[in-house]
Amino acid sequence: MRGHRTNSAERRCELRMQRRELMVLLGNAAVMPLLAPLTAFGQEANDQTPDQMPAPPTELPSPEVPLPPERVRRLGVLTSGDRHDRDALARLDALQDGLAAKGWTHGRNLQIEARLSAAGDDRGMTQTAKDLAGQSPDILVAVDRVSAEALAAAAGNIPVVFVNVVDPAGVGLVKSLEQPGGNITGVGRSEYGASISWPEMLKLIAPNVMRVAIIRDPDATTDHGQIAAISDVAPALGIEAFALDADSLRDLERAITGFSRTPNGGLIVTIPESSSRDRSTIVRLAARFKLPAIYADRQFVTSGGLMSYGPDQKAEYRLAADYVDRILKGDKPADLPVQTASGYQLVINRKTARALGLNISPTLSARASELIS
Known part of the structure; x- marks a missing residue:
């Protein structure tokens, strides 16, 4: 052993x-x-006693033919x-x-x-x-x-x-x-399945959120279905949803700055490929204006974002x-x-939650797949 x-x-x-x-x-x-590197394992010792050893062959064995390489x-x-x-x-x-x-x-x-x-x-x-x-x-x-x-x-x-x-x-x-x-x-x-959960997750960690800006890529056809899914469930949670286009970093910063002027706002960033190049900018703006945000991909959370909910x-x-x-x-x-892939993972950044003055409830903590300090 x-x-x-x-x-x-x-x-x-x-x-x-x-x-x-x-x-x-x-x-x-x-x-x-x-x-x-490959590990070579030695052969086990032969437990036979000399008396039990078979008699030597009368003829020398033929040399082993090496196997062809894989x-x-x-x-x-x-x-x-x-x-x-x-x-x-x-x-x-x-x-x-x-x-x-x-x-x-x-x-x-x-x-x-x-x-x-x-x-x-x-x-x-x-x-x-x-x-x-x-x-x-x-x-x-x-x-x-x-x-x-x-x-x-x-x-x-x-x-x-x-x-x-x-x-x-x-x-x-x-x-x-x-x-x-x-x-x-x-x-x-299948992000549409995750989409309907994003407003709920955001509301659980930030109960005061009443307005949500959805960061989208106007050229991505998949964003339209996600925005529709979010808009369908948001009113039942007391949330009004808006779509913000992200044509450029300058447009993105201007849109988030304008949105932040009204209190009780939050952000939803829909899919990784629509905003990966703007990741640091979005995370920085969310922190600057104290906007709770949920992302579709864990990489935003490891970059300082609040939380993500997406496939394993x-x-x-x-x-x-x-x-x-x-x-x-x-x-x-x-x-x-x-x-x-079946199953989703909820990832929360504790440090960011503290900076935003948010508490992670025991219920939400129990649902989290990963808590980043």
């Missing part, structure tokens, strides 16, 4: 070393080999963020864990090549996608709508699996959720890893329906 615990500890150490290497390489914005498959990953973005690292970490559970180990039968493109730099994302597809990997993974669209345009015949895309059929990535068609499939987000990221990447595994084993993306 002690030996077993030692091997497990060594394995955890190896994984931590592997992830530290990933963090360093992400900082250099380069191709990222996720090295995973084929190494290549996986390209395109993610958005910057070199200090811990959430970008967490996404890659979650994907790697999901692949390991399916038997895909970097350095043994899988080579992972990741590219990081600055959020909001559409031209850079397009070029990075072309560079990654130009390496001719066996399969590609995109971590959001922007990277999925860039890879879909650059991939050619290379299969693509996406994660974290709201309404992939509506934005034109797939023909339908049941029959994606083409060479792309993945894990979508690890569950999403387990599903994506399953599709990568199936495609590498011969399945066609066109035959794999778009999946949606």
Whole structure:
């Protein structure tokens, strides 16, 4: 038993070393080999006594023929963020864990090549996608709508699996959720289900909120459905909902500043890809005007936002890893329906709540999946 615990500890150490290497390489914005050293295990001692040993063979055995090396498959990953973005690292970490559970180990039968493109730099994302597809990997993974669209345009015949895309059929990535068609499939987000809970969550932590500004991207078709869902449930909670467009940082700041002049306001930020490049600005303005805010993605909370409510990221990447595994084993993306991860996570930033003078009730604390200090 002690030996077993030692091997497990060594394995955890190896994984931590592997992830530290990933963090360093992400900082250099380069191709990222996720090295995973292999452990060699010795053979068990033979317990037979000399008298029990079999007689030596009369002829020398034939030399063993070495097994052919296992084929190494290549996986390209395109993610958005910057070199200090811990959430970008967490996404890659979650994907790697999901692949390991399916038997895909970097350095043994899988080579992972990741590219990081600055959020909001559409031209850079397009070029990075072309560079990654130009390496001719066996399969590609995109971590959001922007990277999925860039890879879909650059991939050619290379299969693509996406994660974290709201309404992939509506934005034109797939023909339908049941029959994606083409060479792309993945894990979508059903944000309309989360949308109806955002006003309730915000009211639970900030009971005085009576007006809510919904930060939206006017060019995103999915935002219209979310705003309709929020507007349907808000009146029953005593909340009046408004939509604010975020065409530019200047427009966004002007809109939030104007909205904050009337008391008892709050913010709802609908989807990650509509505002990731403005994340620090939104969080800063919410703090400046003391506006309680709820976000669709955890990354806002780790950046200082109050709270988020959205799908379980690890569950999403387990599903994506399953599709990568199936495609590498011969399945066609066109035959794999778009999946949606079940379950949502509520994440609350305690420090931000204190700064806003808000108390986290025992009921809300019990519902939280994570409390960040």
